[in-house]
Amino acid sequence: MRFSRLLIPTMKEAPSDAVLTSHILLLRAGFIQSSGGSGLYNFLPLGKITLDKVRAIVKDELDKAGCNEVHLPMTTSLALWEETGRADKFGKELLRFKDRHDNDFTLSPTNEEAMVNLVRQTVKSYKQLPLNVYQINWKFRDEVRPRFGLMRGREFLMKDAYSFHANREDMEREFALMEETYKKIFTRLGLDFKVVEADSGAIGGAGSKEFMVLADSGEDTIMVCDSCDFGANIEVIAEDEKVCPKCGGGLSQTKGIEAGHIFQLGTTYSEAMKAEFLNENQKLEPFVMGTYGIGVSRLLAGIIEQNHDDKGCIWTKESAPFSVDIIVAKAKNQEQMEAGEKLYAELQAKGIDVILDDRADKKTGFGVKVKDFELIGMPLAVVIGNDISEGKVEIIDRESLEKEECSLESLVDTIVGKLA
Numbered sequence: 001m002r003f004s005r006l007l008i009p010t011m012k013e014a015p016s017d018a019v020l021t022s023h024i025l026l027l028r029a030g031f032i033q034s035s036g037g038s039g040l041y042n043f044l045p046l047g048k049i050t051l052d053k054v055r056a057i058v059k060d061e062l063d064k065a066g067c068n069e070v071h072l073p074m075t076t077s078l079a080l081w082e083e084t085g086r087a088d089k090f091g092k093e094l095l096r097f098k099d100r101h102d103n104d105f106t107l108s109p110t111n112e113e114a115m116v117n118l119v120r121q122t123v124k125s126y127k128q129l130p131l132n133v134y135q136i137n138w139k140f141r142d143e144v145r146p147r148f149g150l151m152r153g154r155e156f157l158m159k160d161a162y163s164f165h166a167n168r169e170d171m172e173r174e175f176a177l178m179e180e181t182y183k184k185i186f187t188r189l190g191l192d193f194k195v196v197e198a199d200s201g202a203i204g205g206a207g208s209k210e211f212m213v214l215a216d217s218g219e220d221t222i223m224v225c226d227s228c229d230f231g232a233n234i235e236v237i238a239e240d241e242k243v244c245p246k247c248g249g250g251l252s253q254t255k256g257i258e259a260g261h262i263f264q265l266g267t268t269y270s271e272a273m274k275a276e277f278l279n280e281n282q283k284l285e286p287f288v289m290g291t292y293g294i295g296v297s298r299l300l301a302g303i304i305e306q307n308h309d310d311k312g313c314i315w316t317k318e319s320a321p322f323s324v325d326i327i328v329a330k331a332k333n334q335e336q337m338e339a340g341e342k343l344y345a346e347l348q349a350k351g352i353d354v355i356l357d358d359r360a361d362k363k364t365g366f367g368v369k370v371k372d373f374e375l376i377g378m379p380l381a382v383v384i385g386n387d388i389s390e391g392k393v394e395i396i397d398r399e400s401l402e403k404e405e406c407s408l409e410s411l412v413d414t415i416v417g418k419l420a
């Protein structure tokens with residue numbers, strides 16, 4: 001894509017109500033913008049591209065694990081919520097409204113009821129089990145204190161999966177598979193994370209784990225073992241506990257951003273909603289369930305909390321809106337512009353996501369282009385400047401900010417190598 005054609009309103013300063021680094025940087029770099037109401041954001045082109053990239057990784061790994069993608073309406077009949085008693089329990093986070101016929105509805109904050117309703121209409125026999133159905137869809141929670149941008153919005157993108165089983169052992173098998181699948185997703189996204197034992201909260205059920213993106217700004221306090229992979233949210237372990245219950249090693253306290261949560265749910269929802277299947281002996285039994293969430297839009301904030309410097313965002317390879325920014329220093333110079341166009345076509349032919357900074361207006365000089373590159377945080381920039389007449393360009397690595405000269409002949413191979 002061409003910078004000159006994309007709506008990328010970068011800013012020197014963020015609005016003063018933004019305090020968290022990722023919120024400030026996502027606003028300043030033109031990924032998101034407040035849409036007016038608190039906790040509601042417009043995703044601008046860069047934000048939408050990045051959100052779609054993260055979403056695609058989540059989908060890819062879930063599909064590989066055998067999950068079924070579906071799409072439910074964001075609007076759910078409150079009658080479904082009454083079947084489980086959660087219409088009362090969920091409280092004010094559940095936004096309710098009526099249609100013209102006076103029927104009660106809610107904007108889904110999570111979709112256990114709606115998904116159980118989907119499955120009870122379709123799955124009748126143990127032969128159709130196990131089944132894991134998921135969607136990547138907008139959720140609405142009327143949070144008491146929406147804040148920190150995408151970290152705690154009111155409307156946010158969640159991947160929510162629900163699994164259905166004939167017995168507990170099979171559900172536990174799927175729970176372990178989802179834990180492994182989540183690890184693959186978080187690893188591909190380039191995140192430093194920790195899986196911790198967690199409280200099951202309002203969703204209910206026994207046995208749950210959270211995926212914490214490690215960051216000092218995280219709202220959760222967790223205890224992690226220095227010697228093994230054990231970790232626990234302080235909601236389930238005493239804050240002064242010093243010894244790891246798994247291996248006897250030392251525990252230390254750190255902060256995390258909850259980006260995913262997996263639950264062993266059991267039969268609470270299926271019993272309440274009479275969601276049953278015929279077992280091998282032709283007897284009706286409630287489905288044994290698991291439920292698995294990932295905060296897809298929160299992940300964007302998490303990636304930036306973990307990867308930034310004083311100049312801006314530093315997106316990880318798989319999350320970056322573009323892998324390479326071709327900066328044409330003087331877009332009015334024909335030789336530079338032609339070299340930029342040629343490289344742009346060559347990189348695209350290699351399947352690399354590339355943006356060509358072809359801006360030629362007076363206000364957008366070379367310095368502005370470099371500043372925007374640093375603020376937006378794509379992994380690499382190629383600067384095409386005066387040295388192009390000698391067949392030379394400069395490559396900038398966003399993370400280290402190191403610059404290196406490169407000849408035109410070896411440029412494409414060098415870039416491909418750096419992105420591998």
Ligand code: ATP
Pocket residue numbers: 110141143150151152153154156158201258259260261293294295296297298
């Ligand atoms: P939190 O404790 O942060 O409020 P939660 O326990 O209410 O989260 P879940 O019900 O487990 O969240 O939802 C699944 C995932 O959705 C969470 O792990 C988180 O990544 C994301 N999420 C939850 N609430 C929000 C929100 N208000 N804004 C953005 N993402 C959210």
Ligand code: MG
Pocket residue numbers: 201258261
């Ligand atoms: Mg949770």
